[in-house]
Amino acid sequence: MxxxxxxSGSALRAKAWFLEQGIKSVLxxxxxxxxxxxxFSSQFDTYGIELSSxxxxxxxxxxxxxxxxExxxxxxxxxxxVDAVYCYDVLHLFLSGERCRLIDAALAQLRPGGLLYFTSFSDEDPNYGCGRRLEPGTYEYKEGKYAHFFSDADLREHFAGTEIVETGTFTDSLHSPQGGSHEYILRTILACKRG
Ligand SMILES: C[S@@+](CC[C@H](N)C(=O)[O-])C[C@H]1O[C@@H](n2cnc3c(N)ncnc32)[C@H](O)[C@@H]1O
Known part of the structure; x- marks a missing residue:
């Protein structure tokens, strides 16, 4: 683990929003x-998709x-x-074509009027611009590891097919069981699927 x-605090904020909106199921x-x-699973019917066995x-x-x-x-x-999708720090893992596929797949599994809450690396994070540039905004910031770093406008453009409720930014801290910790600057987007 x-x-x-x-x-993440973002999951708690997403849950509060989902509860307010009467959501019953989350992907x-x-x-x-x-x-x-x-x-989410303590309160909603929750489904998780994951590649790693x-x-x-x-x-x-x-x-x-x-x-x-799987x-x-x-x-x-x-x-x-489902009624809502919460997706934490997955969108930035992909190049442009696959980022669109991830959003399209999320929308295909969301009912009209359903809610989306995504987080992703921000272009305000210190790793932005580090290493080899693979695509606009996408850098191999560590050897063999790349990510896309979103500006607010770029994030809004990715979700242009939805009703955007709000975007934001926050610093998230990850704590490993060995006692190490790391801070990331993330962007969030809250949106609704068009009916
Ligand atoms: C940065 S981690 C975030 C994990 C998780 N969202 C969380 O909140 O703890 C990214 C996760 O996405 C998974 N992943 C990467 N590509 C995927 C894909 N194409 N389909 C499903 N999961 C994928 C990875 O295996 C990893 O567990």
């Missing part, structure tokens, strides 16, 4: 080992209430639509 056991693409799904083994133990699906979040995996 390399990012520790505590959920978490790129769910990892369930650090954030557990916030190692992460999924931990996830089913950590959060037995979420229904985890597969790619770049394609729809659910046979029905």
């Amino acid at each position: 390399i990012w520790g056991e505590q959920p 978490v693409p790129g769910a990892g080992y369930g650090r954030n799904t557990k916030v 190692a992460a999924l083994k931990l996830a089913v133990e950590w959060d037995s209430s979420t229904r985890f699906i 597969g790619s979040a770049l394609e729809p995996q659910l046979e029905h639509q």
